[in-house]
Amino acid sequence: MSAADEIDPMSSLYAWLAFDLRFYRQKRGLTGTRVGEIINCVRSHVANLEAGRACIDMNQAKALDQAWDTGGHFERLLHFARCLHNPDWFRQSVEYEVKAKILRIYQGQTIPVPLQTEDYARAVLSLARVADVEKALMERMKAQLQRLLELGERPSVSIRVIARSAGWHFGLNGPFQIMSLERKDVAYIGAFRGGRLAQDAAEVREMAVDFELIGAKASSEGESRALIEQLMEGFGC
Structure with a gap:
Protein backbone atom coordinates (compact mmCIF):
# COMPACT_ATOMS: atom_id res chain seq x y z
CA MET A 1 0.00 0.00 0.00
CA SER A 2 1.39 3.40 -1.00
CA ALA A 3 1.35 6.55 1.12
CA ALA A 4 -1.36 7.96 -1.17
CA ASP A 5 -3.54 4.90 -0.44
CA GLU A 6 -3.37 5.71 3.27
CA ILE A 7 -4.53 9.34 2.94
CA ASP A 8 -7.69 9.93 4.97
CA PRO A 9 -9.61 12.85 3.44
CA MET A 10 -11.56 13.24 6.70
CA SER A 11 -8.43 13.93 8.76
CA SER A 12 -7.76 17.47 7.47
CA LEU A 13 -8.42 19.80 4.56
CA TYR A 14 -4.86 19.27 3.34
CA ALA A 15 -5.43 15.51 3.33
CA TRP A 16 -8.65 16.14 1.40
CA LEU A 17 -6.66 18.13 -1.18
CA ALA A 18 -4.17 15.29 -1.60
CA PHE A 19 -6.97 12.72 -1.84
CA ASP A 20 -8.93 14.70 -4.43
CA LEU A 21 -5.87 15.36 -6.57
CA ARG A 22 -5.39 11.61 -6.94
CA PHE A 23 -9.13 10.94 -7.26
CA TYR A 24 -9.62 13.47 -10.06
CA ARG A 25 -6.46 12.29 -11.84
CA GLN A 26 -7.48 8.64 -11.78
CA LYS A 27 -11.06 9.46 -12.76
CA ARG A 28 -9.73 11.11 -15.91
CA GLY A 29 -7.25 8.33 -16.60
CA LEU A 30 -4.26 10.66 -16.41
CA THR A 31 -0.68 9.87 -15.46
CA GLY A 32 1.34 11.75 -12.89
CA THR A 33 3.46 13.08 -15.73
CA ARG A 34 0.40 14.60 -17.41
CA VAL A 35 -0.74 16.24 -14.16
CA GLY A 36 2.79 17.59 -13.76
CA GLU A 37 2.46 19.26 -17.15
CA ILE A 38 -0.76 20.94 -15.99
CA ILE A 39 0.69 22.30 -12.74
CA ASN A 40 4.28 22.77 -13.96
CA CYS A 41 6.15 20.19 -11.91
CA VAL A 42 7.79 16.78 -12.32
CA ARG A 43 6.00 13.45 -11.84
CA SER A 44 7.79 12.70 -8.57
CA HIS A 45 6.43 15.93 -7.08
CA VAL A 46 2.90 14.95 -8.14
CA ALA A 47 3.43 11.71 -6.20
CA ASN A 48 4.46 13.74 -3.15
CA LEU A 49 1.35 15.91 -3.52
CA GLU A 50 -0.91 12.86 -3.64
CA ALA A 51 0.86 11.34 -0.63
CA GLY A 52 0.41 14.52 1.41
CA ARG A 53 4.14 15.12 1.68
CA ALA A 54 3.71 18.44 -0.14
CA CYS A 55 0.81 20.70 -1.03
CA ILE A 56 -0.23 22.48 -4.22
CA ASP A 57 0.07 26.25 -4.30
CA MET A 58 -2.68 28.62 -5.39
CA ASN A 59 -1.46 28.87 -8.98
CA GLN A 60 -1.47 25.09 -9.26
CA ALA A 61 -4.95 24.90 -7.73
CA LYS A 62 -6.25 27.36 -10.32
CA ALA A 63 -4.54 25.44 -13.13
CA LEU A 64 -6.24 22.21 -12.05
CA ASP A 65 -9.62 23.91 -11.79
CA GLN A 66 -9.25 25.34 -15.27
CA ALA A 67 -7.95 22.12 -16.87
CA GLY A 72 -13.06 26.36 -8.48
CA HIS A 73 -12.98 23.24 -6.28
CA PHE A 74 -9.24 23.11 -5.64
CA GLU A 75 -8.88 26.87 -5.21
CA ARG A 76 -11.63 27.00 -2.57
CA LEU A 77 -10.35 23.93 -0.77
CA LEU A 78 -6.83 25.34 -0.58
CA HIS A 79 -8.16 28.69 0.63
CA PHE A 80 -9.99 27.15 3.58
CA ALA A 81 -7.15 24.73 4.32
CA ARG A 82 -4.91 27.75 4.88
CA CYS A 83 -7.45 29.46 7.12
CA LEU A 84 -7.88 26.57 9.55
CA HIS A 85 -5.37 25.19 12.03
CA ASN A 86 -3.80 21.85 11.17
CA PRO A 87 -2.35 20.01 14.21
CA ASP A 88 0.15 18.32 11.90
CA TRP A 89 1.77 21.60 10.84
CA PHE A 90 4.27 21.76 13.70
CA ARG A 91 5.51 18.20 13.08
CA GLN A 92 5.93 18.97 9.39
CA SER A 93 7.77 22.21 10.14
CA VAL A 94 10.24 20.34 12.37
CA GLU A 95 10.92 17.88 9.55
CA TYR A 96 11.50 20.75 7.14
CA GLU A 97 13.77 22.47 9.66
CA VAL A 98 16.01 19.40 9.88
CA LYS A 99 16.28 19.20 6.07
CA ALA A 100 16.74 22.94 5.48
CA LYS A 101 19.94 24.24 3.93
CA ILE A 102 19.28 27.75 5.30
CA LEU A 103 17.12 28.90 8.23
CA ARG A 104 15.94 32.50 8.57
CA ILE A 105 14.28 32.98 11.95
CA TYR A 106 12.62 35.95 13.59
CA GLN A 107 11.53 35.61 17.21
CA GLY A 108 10.59 38.53 19.43
CA GLN A 109 9.55 36.80 22.65
CA THR A 110 12.01 33.96 23.29
CA ILE A 111 15.37 32.76 22.01
CA PRO A 112 14.84 30.87 18.70
CA VAL A 113 14.64 27.13 19.36
CA PRO A 114 17.79 26.09 17.42
CA LEU A 115 19.83 28.51 19.57
CA GLN A 116 18.40 27.55 22.97
CA THR A 117 20.38 25.82 25.69
CA GLU A 118 18.82 22.74 27.24
CA ASP A 119 18.01 24.54 30.51
CA TYR A 120 16.47 27.50 28.71
CA ALA A 121 14.33 25.23 26.52
CA ARG A 122 13.18 23.25 29.55
CA ALA A 123 12.18 26.48 31.32
CA VAL A 124 10.19 27.66 28.30
CA LEU A 125 8.29 24.37 28.07
CA SER A 126 7.81 23.85 31.81
CA LEU A 127 5.58 25.68 34.25
CA ALA A 128 7.28 24.08 37.24
CA ARG A 129 8.06 26.42 40.12
CA VAL A 130 11.62 26.98 41.28
CA ALA A 131 12.31 27.90 44.91
CA ASP A 132 14.87 30.58 44.12
CA VAL A 133 13.37 32.04 40.96
CA GLU A 134 15.71 35.02 40.59
CA LYS A 135 18.90 33.03 41.05
CA ALA A 136 17.73 30.28 38.70
CA LEU A 137 16.77 32.86 36.08
CA MET A 138 20.15 34.58 36.26
CA GLU A 139 22.10 31.34 35.93
CA ARG A 140 19.95 30.18 33.04
CA MET A 141 20.20 33.48 31.17
CA LYS A 142 23.96 33.74 31.66
CA ALA A 143 24.39 30.32 30.08
CA GLN A 144 21.99 31.17 27.28
CA LEU A 145 23.66 34.48 26.44
CA GLN A 146 27.07 32.82 26.47
CA ARG A 147 25.68 30.22 24.07
CA LEU A 148 24.54 32.98 21.71
CA LEU A 149 28.00 34.54 21.73
CA GLU A 150 29.60 31.18 20.95
CA LEU A 151 27.17 30.44 18.11
CA GLY A 152 27.64 33.94 16.73
CA GLU A 153 31.33 33.17 16.12
CA ARG A 154 30.45 30.45 13.63
CA PRO A 155 30.71 31.56 9.99
CA SER A 156 27.38 29.90 9.16
CA VAL A 157 25.43 31.70 11.92
CA SER A 158 24.30 35.33 11.94
CA ILE A 159 22.64 36.69 15.10
CA ARG A 160 21.19 40.20 15.00
CA VAL A 161 19.22 41.97 17.70
CA ILE A 162 16.48 44.56 17.27
CA ALA A 163 16.75 47.24 19.94
CA ARG A 164 13.58 48.63 21.51
CA SER A 165 14.54 52.02 20.14
CA ALA A 166 14.10 50.68 16.58
CA GLY A 167 10.37 51.30 16.85
CA TRP A 168 7.69 49.50 14.86
CA HIS A 169 8.67 46.72 12.45
CA PHE A 170 6.98 43.78 10.73
CA GLY A 171 8.27 41.38 13.37
CA LEU A 172 5.78 42.80 15.86
CA ASN A 173 3.13 40.79 14.00
CA GLY A 174 4.63 37.63 15.48
CA PRO A 175 7.44 35.07 15.10
CA PHE A 176 8.14 33.14 11.92
CA GLN A 177 10.88 31.24 10.19
CA ILE A 178 11.68 30.54 6.56
CA MET A 179 13.26 27.20 5.72
CA SER A 180 15.15 26.94 2.43
CA LEU A 181 15.07 23.37 1.18
CA GLU A 182 16.81 21.95 -1.87
CA ARG A 183 13.99 22.82 -4.28
CA LYS A 184 11.72 25.24 -2.45
CA ASP A 185 11.23 27.54 0.54
CA VAL A 186 8.56 26.96 3.17
CA ALA A 187 7.70 29.01 6.24
CA TYR A 188 6.25 28.41 9.69
CA ILE A 189 4.28 31.24 11.26
CA GLY A 190 4.13 31.01 15.03
CA ALA A 191 1.03 31.79 17.07
CA PHE A 192 -0.35 31.31 20.57
CA ARG A 193 -1.48 27.68 21.00
CA GLY A 194 -0.22 26.69 17.58
CA GLY A 195 1.01 28.02 14.28
CA ARG A 196 0.62 27.71 10.54
CA LEU A 197 2.77 26.18 7.82
CA ALA A 198 3.02 28.27 4.65
CA GLN A 199 4.02 26.45 1.47
CA ASP A 200 2.58 28.71 -1.22
CA ALA A 201 5.54 30.21 -3.11
CA ALA A 202 4.00 33.68 -3.36
CA GLU A 203 3.21 33.84 0.36
CA VAL A 204 6.69 32.64 1.31
CA ARG A 205 8.24 35.28 -0.95
CA GLU A 206 6.21 37.96 0.84
CA MET A 207 7.50 36.67 4.16
CA ALA A 208 11.07 36.76 2.83
CA VAL A 209 10.54 40.44 2.03
CA ASP A 210 9.21 40.98 5.57
CA PHE A 211 12.32 39.27 6.92
CA GLU A 212 14.55 41.65 4.96
CA LEU A 213 12.58 44.65 6.23
CA ILE A 214 12.94 43.40 9.79
CA GLY A 215 16.66 42.97 9.17
CA ALA A 216 16.87 46.60 8.08
CA LYS A 217 15.75 47.56 11.59
CA ALA A 218 18.17 45.20 13.34
CA SER A 219 21.59 46.06 14.69
CA SER A 220 24.65 44.74 12.87
CA GLU A 221 26.27 41.49 13.99
CA GLY A 222 28.96 43.40 15.86
CA GLU A 223 26.49 45.76 17.52
CA SER A 224 24.27 42.81 18.44
CA ARG A 225 27.19 41.02 20.03
CA ALA A 226 27.97 44.12 22.07
CA LEU A 227 24.34 44.29 23.25
CA ILE A 228 24.46 40.65 24.34
CA GLU A 229 27.70 41.27 26.22
CA GLN A 230 26.08 44.25 27.97
CA LEU A 231 23.20 42.02 29.05
CA MET A 232 25.66 39.47 30.40
CA GLU A 233 27.32 42.19 32.47
CA GLY A 234 23.90 42.97 33.92
CA PHE A 235 23.66 39.35 35.06
CA GLY A 236 27.01 39.65 36.78
CA CYS A 237 29.06 37.83 34.16
Missing part, protein backbone atom coordinates in the same frame (compact mmCIF):
# COMPACT_ATOMS: atom_id res chain seq x y z
CA TRP A 68 -10.56 19.91 -15.22
CA ASP A 69 -13.44 22.40 -15.16
CA THR A 70 -14.09 21.87 -11.45
CA GLY A 71 -15.83 25.18 -10.83
Whole structure:
Protein backbone atom coordinates (compact mmCIF):
# COMPACT_ATOMS: atom_id res chain seq x y z
CA MET A 1 0.00 0.00 0.00
CA SER A 2 1.39 3.40 -1.00
CA ALA A 3 1.35 6.55 1.12
CA ALA A 4 -1.36 7.96 -1.17
CA ASP A 5 -3.54 4.90 -0.44
CA GLU A 6 -3.37 5.71 3.27
CA ILE A 7 -4.53 9.34 2.94
CA ASP A 8 -7.69 9.93 4.97
CA PRO A 9 -9.61 12.85 3.44
CA MET A 10 -11.56 13.24 6.70
CA SER A 11 -8.43 13.93 8.76
CA SER A 12 -7.76 17.47 7.47
CA LEU A 13 -8.42 19.80 4.56
CA TYR A 14 -4.86 19.27 3.34
CA ALA A 15 -5.43 15.51 3.33
CA TRP A 16 -8.65 16.14 1.40
CA LEU A 17 -6.66 18.13 -1.18
CA ALA A 18 -4.17 15.29 -1.60
CA PHE A 19 -6.97 12.72 -1.84
CA ASP A 20 -8.93 14.70 -4.43
CA LEU A 21 -5.87 15.36 -6.57
CA ARG A 22 -5.39 11.61 -6.94
CA PHE A 23 -9.13 10.94 -7.26
CA TYR A 24 -9.62 13.47 -10.06
CA ARG A 25 -6.46 12.29 -11.84
CA GLN A 26 -7.48 8.64 -11.78
CA LYS A 27 -11.06 9.46 -12.76
CA ARG A 28 -9.73 11.11 -15.91
CA GLY A 29 -7.25 8.33 -16.60
CA LEU A 30 -4.26 10.66 -16.41
CA THR A 31 -0.68 9.87 -15.46
CA GLY A 32 1.34 11.75 -12.89
CA THR A 33 3.46 13.08 -15.73
CA ARG A 34 0.40 14.60 -17.41
CA VAL A 35 -0.74 16.24 -14.16
CA GLY A 36 2.79 17.59 -13.76
CA GLU A 37 2.46 19.26 -17.15
CA ILE A 38 -0.76 20.94 -15.99
CA ILE A 39 0.69 22.30 -12.74
CA ASN A 40 4.28 22.77 -13.96
CA CYS A 41 6.15 20.19 -11.91
CA VAL A 42 7.79 16.78 -12.32
CA ARG A 43 6.00 13.45 -11.84
CA SER A 44 7.79 12.70 -8.57
CA HIS A 45 6.43 15.93 -7.08
CA VAL A 46 2.90 14.95 -8.14
CA ALA A 47 3.43 11.71 -6.20
CA ASN A 48 4.46 13.74 -3.15
CA LEU A 49 1.35 15.91 -3.52
CA GLU A 50 -0.91 12.86 -3.64
CA ALA A 51 0.86 11.34 -0.63
CA GLY A 52 0.41 14.52 1.41
CA ARG A 53 4.14 15.12 1.68
CA ALA A 54 3.71 18.44 -0.14
CA CYS A 55 0.81 20.70 -1.03
CA ILE A 56 -0.23 22.48 -4.22
CA ASP A 57 0.07 26.25 -4.30
CA MET A 58 -2.68 28.62 -5.39
CA ASN A 59 -1.46 28.87 -8.98
CA GLN A 60 -1.47 25.09 -9.26
CA ALA A 61 -4.95 24.90 -7.73
CA LYS A 62 -6.25 27.36 -10.32
CA ALA A 63 -4.54 25.44 -13.13
CA LEU A 64 -6.24 22.21 -12.05
CA ASP A 65 -9.62 23.91 -11.79
CA GLN A 66 -9.25 25.34 -15.27
CA ALA A 67 -7.95 22.12 -16.87
CA TRP A 68 -10.56 19.91 -15.22
CA ASP A 69 -13.44 22.40 -15.16
CA THR A 70 -14.09 21.87 -11.45
CA GLY A 71 -15.83 25.18 -10.83
CA GLY A 72 -13.06 26.36 -8.48
CA HIS A 73 -12.98 23.24 -6.28
CA PHE A 74 -9.24 23.11 -5.64
CA GLU A 75 -8.88 26.87 -5.21
CA ARG A 76 -11.63 27.00 -2.57
CA LEU A 77 -10.35 23.93 -0.77
CA LEU A 78 -6.83 25.34 -0.58
CA HIS A 79 -8.16 28.69 0.63
CA PHE A 80 -9.99 27.15 3.58
CA ALA A 81 -7.15 24.73 4.32
CA ARG A 82 -4.91 27.75 4.88
CA CYS A 83 -7.45 29.46 7.12
CA LEU A 84 -7.88 26.57 9.55
CA HIS A 85 -5.37 25.19 12.03
CA ASN A 86 -3.80 21.85 11.17
CA PRO A 87 -2.35 20.01 14.21
CA ASP A 88 0.15 18.32 11.90
CA TRP A 89 1.77 21.60 10.84
CA PHE A 90 4.27 21.76 13.70
CA ARG A 91 5.51 18.20 13.08
CA GLN A 92 5.93 18.97 9.39
CA SER A 93 7.77 22.21 10.14
CA VAL A 94 10.24 20.34 12.37
CA GLU A 95 10.92 17.88 9.55
CA TYR A 96 11.50 20.75 7.14
CA GLU A 97 13.77 22.47 9.66
CA VAL A 98 16.01 19.40 9.88
CA LYS A 99 16.28 19.20 6.07
CA ALA A 100 16.74 22.94 5.48
CA LYS A 101 19.94 24.24 3.93
CA ILE A 102 19.28 27.75 5.30
CA LEU A 103 17.12 28.90 8.23
CA ARG A 104 15.94 32.50 8.57
CA ILE A 105 14.28 32.98 11.95
CA TYR A 106 12.62 35.95 13.59
CA GLN A 107 11.53 35.61 17.21
CA GLY A 108 10.59 38.53 19.43
CA GLN A 109 9.55 36.80 22.65
CA THR A 110 12.01 33.96 23.29
CA ILE A 111 15.37 32.76 22.01
CA PRO A 112 14.84 30.87 18.70
CA VAL A 113 14.64 27.13 19.36
CA PRO A 114 17.79 26.09 17.42
CA LEU A 115 19.83 28.51 19.57
CA GLN A 116 18.40 27.55 22.97
CA THR A 117 20.38 25.82 25.69
CA GLU A 118 18.82 22.74 27.24
CA ASP A 119 18.01 24.54 30.51
CA TYR A 120 16.47 27.50 28.71
CA ALA A 121 14.33 25.23 26.52
CA ARG A 122 13.18 23.25 29.55
CA ALA A 123 12.18 26.48 31.32
CA VAL A 124 10.19 27.66 28.30
CA LEU A 125 8.29 24.37 28.07
CA SER A 126 7.81 23.85 31.81
CA LEU A 127 5.58 25.68 34.25
CA ALA A 128 7.28 24.08 37.24
CA ARG A 129 8.06 26.42 40.12
CA VAL A 130 11.62 26.98 41.28
CA ALA A 131 12.31 27.90 44.91
CA ASP A 132 14.87 30.58 44.12
CA VAL A 133 13.37 32.04 40.96
CA GLU A 134 15.71 35.02 40.59
CA LYS A 135 18.90 33.03 41.05
CA ALA A 136 17.73 30.28 38.70
CA LEU A 137 16.77 32.86 36.08
CA MET A 138 20.15 34.58 36.26
CA GLU A 139 22.10 31.34 35.93
CA ARG A 140 19.95 30.18 33.04
CA MET A 141 20.20 33.48 31.17
CA LYS A 142 23.96 33.74 31.66
CA ALA A 143 24.39 30.32 30.08
CA GLN A 144 21.99 31.17 27.28
CA LEU A 145 23.66 34.48 26.44
CA GLN A 146 27.07 32.82 26.47
CA ARG A 147 25.68 30.22 24.07
CA LEU A 148 24.54 32.98 21.71
CA LEU A 149 28.00 34.54 21.73
CA GLU A 150 29.60 31.18 20.95
CA LEU A 151 27.17 30.44 18.11
CA GLY A 152 27.64 33.94 16.73
CA GLU A 153 31.33 33.17 16.12
CA ARG A 154 30.45 30.45 13.63
CA PRO A 155 30.71 31.56 9.99
CA SER A 156 27.38 29.90 9.16
CA VAL A 157 25.43 31.70 11.92
CA SER A 158 24.30 35.33 11.94
CA ILE A 159 22.64 36.69 15.10
CA ARG A 160 21.19 40.20 15.00
CA VAL A 161 19.22 41.97 17.70
CA ILE A 162 16.48 44.56 17.27
CA ALA A 163 16.75 47.24 19.94
CA ARG A 164 13.58 48.63 21.51
CA SER A 165 14.54 52.02 20.14
CA ALA A 166 14.10 50.68 16.58
CA GLY A 167 10.37 51.30 16.85
CA TRP A 168 7.69 49.50 14.86
CA HIS A 169 8.67 46.72 12.45
CA PHE A 170 6.98 43.78 10.73
CA GLY A 171 8.27 41.38 13.37
CA LEU A 172 5.78 42.80 15.86
CA ASN A 173 3.13 40.79 14.00
CA GLY A 174 4.63 37.63 15.48
CA PRO A 175 7.44 35.07 15.10
CA PHE A 176 8.14 33.14 11.92
CA GLN A 177 10.88 31.24 10.19
CA ILE A 178 11.68 30.54 6.56
CA MET A 179 13.26 27.20 5.72
CA SER A 180 15.15 26.94 2.43
CA LEU A 181 15.07 23.37 1.18
CA GLU A 182 16.81 21.95 -1.87
CA ARG A 183 13.99 22.82 -4.28
CA LYS A 184 11.72 25.24 -2.45
CA ASP A 185 11.23 27.54 0.54
CA VAL A 186 8.56 26.96 3.17
CA ALA A 187 7.70 29.01 6.24
CA TYR A 188 6.25 28.41 9.69
CA ILE A 189 4.28 31.24 11.26
CA GLY A 190 4.13 31.01 15.03
CA ALA A 191 1.03 31.79 17.07
CA PHE A 192 -0.35 31.31 20.57
CA ARG A 193 -1.48 27.68 21.00
CA GLY A 194 -0.22 26.69 17.58
CA GLY A 195 1.01 28.02 14.28
CA ARG A 196 0.62 27.71 10.54
CA LEU A 197 2.77 26.18 7.82
CA ALA A 198 3.02 28.27 4.65
CA GLN A 199 4.02 26.45 1.47
CA ASP A 200 2.58 28.71 -1.22
CA ALA A 201 5.54 30.21 -3.11
CA ALA A 202 4.00 33.68 -3.36
CA GLU A 203 3.21 33.84 0.36
CA VAL A 204 6.69 32.64 1.31
CA ARG A 205 8.24 35.28 -0.95
CA GLU A 206 6.21 37.96 0.84
CA MET A 207 7.50 36.67 4.16
CA ALA A 208 11.07 36.76 2.83
CA VAL A 209 10.54 40.44 2.03
CA ASP A 210 9.21 40.98 5.57
CA PHE A 211 12.32 39.27 6.92
CA GLU A 212 14.55 41.65 4.96
CA LEU A 213 12.58 44.65 6.23
CA ILE A 214 12.94 43.40 9.79
CA GLY A 215 16.66 42.97 9.17
CA ALA A 216 16.87 46.60 8.08
CA LYS A 217 15.75 47.56 11.59
CA ALA A 218 18.17 45.20 13.34
CA SER A 219 21.59 46.06 14.69
CA SER A 220 24.65 44.74 12.87
CA GLU A 221 26.27 41.49 13.99
CA GLY A 222 28.96 43.40 15.86
CA GLU A 223 26.49 45.76 17.52
CA SER A 224 24.27 42.81 18.44
CA ARG A 225 27.19 41.02 20.03
CA ALA A 226 27.97 44.12 22.07
CA LEU A 227 24.34 44.29 23.25
CA ILE A 228 24.46 40.65 24.34
CA GLU A 229 27.70 41.27 26.22
CA GLN A 230 26.08 44.25 27.97
CA LEU A 231 23.20 42.02 29.05
CA MET A 232 25.66 39.47 30.40
CA GLU A 233 27.32 42.19 32.47
CA GLY A 234 23.90 42.97 33.92
CA PHE A 235 23.66 39.35 35.06
CA GLY A 236 27.01 39.65 36.78
CA CYS A 237 29.06 37.83 34.16
